Amino acid sequence: MKKxxxxxxxxxxxxxxxxxxxVLNDAPNQTIPDETRSRVLDEAKRLNYVPNLNARSLVxxxxxxxxxxxxxxxxxxxxxxxxHAPFVDGLERLLTERGYHVVLSSLDAANPKxxxxxxxxxDGVFVVDAKKESFHLISSRFSEGVPLxxxxxxxxxxxxxxxxxxxxxxxxxxxxxFGPEQSYLIAENVNNAELAASIAQxxxxxxxxxxxxxxxxxxxxxxxxxxxxxxxxxxEFAAAVACNYADPAKLAVICTAGCPEIVPAAAVRxxxxxxxxEAAFELMLRLLRDPRSGPSDQYVRxxxxxx
Amino acid sequence: MKKxxxxxxxxxxxxxxxxxxxVLNDAPNQTIPDETRSRVLDEAKRLNYVPNLNARSLVxxxxxxxxxxxxxxxxxxxxxxxxHAPFVDGLERLLTERGYHVVLSSLDAANPKxxxxxxxxxDGVFVVDAKKESFHLISSRFSEGVPLxxxxxxxxxxxxxxxxxxxxxxxxxxxxxFGPEQSYLIAENVNNAELAASIAQxxxxxxxxxxxxxxxxxxxxxxxxxxxxxxxxxxEFAAAVACNYADPAKLAVICTAGCPEIVPAAAVRxxxxxxxxEAAFELMLRLLRDPRSGPSDQYVRxxxxxx
DNA sequence: TTGAAAGCGCTAACAC
DNA sequence: GTGTTAGCGCTTTCAA
Numbered sequence: 001m002k003k004x005x006x007x008x009x010x011x012x013x014x015x016x017x018x019x020x021x022x023v024l025n026d027a028p029n030q031t032i033p034d035e036t037r038s039r040v041l042d043e044a045k046r047l048n049y050v051p052n053l054n055a056r057s058l059v060x061x062x063x064x065x066x067x068x069x070x071x072x073x074x075x076x077x078x079x080x081x082x083x084h085a086p087f088v089d090g091l092e093r094l095l096t097e098r099g100y101h102v103v104l105s106s107l108d109a110a111n112p113k114x115x116x117x118x119x120x121x122x123d124g125v126f127v128v129d130a131k132k133e134s135f136h137l138i139s140s141r142f143s144e145g146v147p148l149x150x151x152x153x154x155x156x157x158x159x160x161x162x163x164x165x166x167x168x169x170x171x172x173x174x175x176x177x178f179g180p181e182q183s184y185l186i187a188e189n190v191n192n193a194e195l196a197a198s199i200a201q202x203x204x205x206x207x208x209x210x211x212x213x214x215x216x217x218x219x220x221x222x223x224x225x226x227x228x229x230x231x232x233x234x235x236e237f238a239a240a241v242a243c244n245y246a247d248p249a250k251l252a253v254i255c256t257a258g259c260p261e262i263v264p265a266a267a268v269r270x271x272x273x274x275x276x277x278e279a280a281f282e283l284m285l286r287l288l289r290d291p292r293s294g295p296s297d298q299y300v301r302x303x304x305x306x307x
Numbered sequence: 308m309k310k311x312x313x314x315x316x317x318x319x320x321x322x323x324x325x326x327x328x329x330v331l332n333d334a335p336n337q338t339i340p341d342e343t344r345s346r347v348l349d350e351a352k353r354l355n356y357v358p359n360l361n362a363r364s365l366v367x368x369x370x371x372x373x374x375x376x377x378x379x380x381x382x383x384x385x386x387x388x389x390x391h392a393p394f395v396d397g398l399e400r401l402l403t404e405r406g407y408h409v410v411l412s413s414l415d416a417a418n419p420k421x422x423x424x425x426x427x428x429x430d431g432v433f434v435v436d437a438k439k440e441s442f443h444l445i446s447s448r449f450s451e452g453v454p455l456x457x458x459x460x461x462x463x464x465x466x467x468x469x470x471x472x473x474x475x476x477x478x479x480x481x482x483x484x485f486g487p488e489q490s491y492l493i494a495e496n497v498n499n500a501e502l503a504a505s506i507a508q509x510x511x512x513x514x515x516x517x518x519x520x521x522x523x524x525x526x527x528x529x530x531x532x533x534x535x536x537x538x539x540x541x542x543e544f545a546a547a548v549a550c551n552y553a554d555p556a557k558l559a560v561i562c563t564a565g566c567p568e569i570v571p572a573a574a575v576r577x578x579x580x581x582x583x584x585e586a587a588f589e590l591m592l593r594l595l596r597d598p599r600s601g602p603s604d605q606y607v608r609x610x611x612x613x614x
Numbered sequence: 615t616t617g618a619a620a621g622c623g624c625t626a627a628c629a630c
Numbered sequence: 631g632t633g634t635t636a637g638c639g640c641t642t643t644c645a646a
Contacts, residue, residue, distance in 0.1 A: 005622095007623080015632070016634075018632070054427065063361060078564075085389060092412075259388075259389060261385055261547075262569065323618075334642090366622045366639085
């Protein structure tokens with residue numbers, strides 16, 4: 001039994017392919033009598049018809065595919081491999097639920113192969129944690145109207161909408177008990193230099209007490225030298241590791257991945273929940289409907305969850 | 308500037324589309340003089356040619372897409388949302404590196420929409436953590452030769468190759484210090500009932516001391532009642548949570564996600580590393596080359612990393 | 615060594 | 631109401 005096509009259904013139902021297509025797609029301005037309609041529908045079901053989306057994509061010049069392109073660190077512990085996982089999961093779920101198909105693709109920071117966007121005629125693209133250069137590489141190739149959303153990256157390029165956490169807000173909430181003057185900061189090793197700079201700056205923590213997560217040994221060394229201080233940790237996975245070398249009670253963790261349960265209960269926790277995925281989804285839907293309906297300054301900032 | 312097609316290149320280079328196609332694909336049994344070849348290549352580059360893979364997929368009846376279909380729990384804490392993340396990440400990376408495009412799709416256990424396989428003409432499919440019924444639903448629709456790999460699921464269906472951890476091996480390594488007679492077991496809340504049963508059974512832990520991870524409250528209650536015992540925990544994320552309610556030093560964690568750093572160093576750790584993703588990738592590649600070149604019993608068991 | 619042409623399965627304009 | 635048909639961009643057979 002091989003795949004049935006429109007033609008097969010047409011033959012079986014004694015109508016033309018056009019009619020079948022009309023019925024199956026509920027074509028707006030076609031008026032099909034119920035008798036014909038149900039005959040077609042019956043045959044389609046009987047033949048186990050499944051549309052070939054490659055054919056449809058070819059003629060429609062759009063695919064129903066949304067891309068999530070992630071710039072992954074070449075090396076790095078599990079904290080960096082996990083960093084985007086809950087976001088990707090959440091976003092994928094929402095998109096799938098909505099009927100989109102999701103293609104996931106790792107970008108090599110050195111050599112980001114972005115052809116997938118045009119090759120597959122992606123309807124919309126999320127670019128996660130990319131360097132400035134990657135963004136420019138994309139925008140130099142797209143005069144087209146594909147919605148482009150930069151996630152976790154500050155980029156001065158009008159082709160991209162930008163979606164970021166409002167770290168400033170998070171730090172502010174912490175400032176009473178974890179004042180930047182006396183605390184240190186453990187930051188995630190993000191690819192986007194502009195974002196990293198902005199985080200460090202808005203934390204208010206002096207540069208010499210900002211540690212960028214790289215490997216366990218260096219983290220250990222840094223924490224040993226700051227055992228008497230309180231600390232702020234960005235990311236629950238980094239925090240889980242840090243708790244092996246620091247007293248959780250002296251730590252405030254800004255949960256960027258929506259997994260607060262992972263960090264020891266003794267630490268102070270402040271969370272963004274799963275809002276980034278939701279915001280990403282909503283913005284994309286809106287742009288898909290109308291490519292320029294996003295916020296006029298192109299920035300979306302996700303705030304922490306208030307409890 | 309709109310997308311260039313083969314036809315555009317052909318016109319620009321003064322040859323036919325067939326010739327362009329031959330050149331661009333290094334067609335095996337065509338002999339193209341270097342002069343023509345480079346003229347075509349030059350024009351392709353000049354026009355920023357990017358192939359339309361939807362068109363190619365249509366004629367080739369295959370897409371270059373590999374599907375990862377994941378049965379996600381409707382509810383559950385971050386430990387369950389994270390469970391497959393490192394596997395998916397690792398697998399996606401390997402596939403992407405190899406030139407495949409990866410489509411990711413959540414399956415609703417109640418209503419698994421599997422049409423994506425035929426709609427997109429997927430070249431190969433991983434089905435992760437699915438119930439018996441979902442597997443049957445798939446195999447009832449596929450006489451076709453698409454390589455199907457069931458990950459984290461025991462299923463008696465010849466259409467699927469099965470890829471699972473060798474839990475027995477892991478438990479055996481632990482038996483000296485964490486004897487099943489005196490320990491409890493915290494198991495992940497897997498969808499596949501057959502797998503769950505097999506894990507519980509091969510652990511040797513008496514049924515009344517096997518706790519299936521559901522929510523933090525129930526976990527807390529269970530651990531309170533077993534404070535005097537040693538315990539084995541499946542999954543590092545579950546373990547991280549458990550450490551809030553149990554002494555890490557009395558815990559052995561079987562790391563199923565490749566993220567041992569996440570669990571407190573005081574616990575005994577035994578790991579599968581990232582071998583599942585690698586094994587999945589290798590098996591898929593082999594099947595893609597020759598659909599029946601997998602192990603004859605269709606089972607692949609991934610062992611723990613020896614150190 | 616190259617090209618013309620027949621599709622792959624589908625959509626939609628247009629004719630009847 | 632329904633059918634005919636011209637593509638969408640590509641691969642590949644067959645002829646020249």
